[in-house]
Amino acid sequence: MKDVKITDVRVTLCDTRVKGNFADSTRQVETIGFAVVEVDTNVGVTGIGVTYHEVGGEAIREFIRYAIKPKFIGRNPFETEMLYEETFHYMRGVGRKGLAFCAYSAVDIALWDIKGKLLNMPLYRLLGGNNPVVPIYASGGWTSYSTEELVAEAKMMVARGYTKIKLKVGVDGGRNPMEDVRRVAAVREAIGPDIGFMLDANNVWRAATAIQFANNIREYNIEFFEEPVFADDIPGLAEFKRGTDIPLATGEHEYTRYGIRDLLLNNAADVVQCDSTRIGGYTETLRAIAMTQAWNKAYAPHGMEHIHMHLVAAAPNGIMLERLFMFEDLVNNVYLDAPQPVNGYLTIPEKPGLGLELNQDYLAECRERNGV
Known part of the structure; x- marks a missing residue:
């Protein structure tokens, strides 16, 4: 070699x-x-x-x-x-x-x-994993949707076999959090109590507003809440964690191990979402995953499920992949026969490397x- x-x-x-x-x-x-x-x-x-x-x-x-x-x-x-x-x-x-x-x-x-x-060797085996079947959740549900459209997409996700879904909050640029509460309630009623339900605010609120909103939706059993405040506002993320018991997810906007280190040192994440297509590829992601293990935090990368599947499969604290519905057509065009989720799981091909063909x-x- x-x-x-x-x-x-x-x-x-x-x-x-x-x-x-x-x-x-x-x-x-x-x-x-x-x-x-x-x-x-x-x-x-x-x-x-x-x-x-x-x-x-x-x-x-x-x-x-x-x-x-x-x-x-x-x-x-x-x-x-x-x-x-x-x-x-x-x-x-x-x-x-x-x-x-x-x-x-x-x-x-x-x-x-x-x-x-x-x-x-498939990369998940090269990295030390042995199980090619990885949990995956559906991600979409835009704030530009009406409540009816939001509920319809959530029900469609469940109908396609997903047991966990993630939707957006922060309607009207975050200026109407009580409307978001109503939308969350409508989705939970539509999908029932047994579907995992996550939220993403895309950086919109200050910590006080995010905490108030989180406590208003606590009864709907939210699995994690992603980027409730600006991603670089690490003190604000830590304040959010102190103010609610809904798990906090963040990290997709960190570009090196140093950003992940600072989240962990400041107790500013429960679920770390570092993205290997931003953070520095597999080389830097492996360092970040090691730190999340040292802090006993979960690893659940942002999007790009076919790039991340090997990393989640190999990481003992890797909990799930994210499938962004917005990218489905592009993914199906770029790859030949990329693996598709079935009943909330993605199975990694037993092919060498990434196992993908362009x-x-x-x-x-x-x-x-x-x-x-």
Whole structure:
């Protein structure tokens, strides 16, 4: 394996306009996309990695091409620790958070895919797991929906076999929390008492309002409440935890282990949702997971279930994946025969690496559409 070398790093943007009225408490979603990375080697093995974007996809693509690729050509893909360390310091002025780190994450994931393929092992087994069946929940339920539309989507999720669902709160930009209380009550009545029910406020409230809202919905058995306050307001997250017994989920907006460390040190999370397509790929996610284990917290990553399935399967404190309904069409276009959830579980293919195959015809369409 010591003679394996990276020969090329290619990236394709696959983005699409959102069909429908999708808005959370703080923003309207207009476009979603994947930046799909392919890392070639001199032994004929190609690794794939993905990050996603709602804005800034072009910047991710160009950063990979002009900042990351030249540093990786000729390097051994097994050198994930050293490549991470070198690249972190190389881009530290622009890359400790944000689009540059998203770009690096996709490349790192592709390196881990190469490792699994060369060793002929699914990554969840390479990482020490032995059970390929992982719980997964359905995620949607936008604040732009009427109460009737919200209830209908919740019932549809359950009808599709999901035993846990997550919906948005923060209608009218968070200015009407009592309307959110009524909406939560309507959903719980519609789905019954036995379906796991989570909420996501997308950073909208100050701690006092979030606590008041949480205590007003306590009777509806909320499994966790995600980002009730601004993700960078760690004191506010800690204040929320002190003010209610509903478990607090956060971490998707942390881009390195240091952000996760600060959440844990400040008792500002019960469920840590670090996203390997942002935080620094598998290399940095494994460090973050180790810290969550040391603090005895749950790990439940944000979105991108086909990238995260191996990590959740291998982590003793990995509790579930998230399937964002908004991304379903894009996922089905980008991958060939990606595993689909069945009755609230996703089964990982017993294929080497990530176990995913790209739809090259669709990627070619994306490149043509983007003039690349």
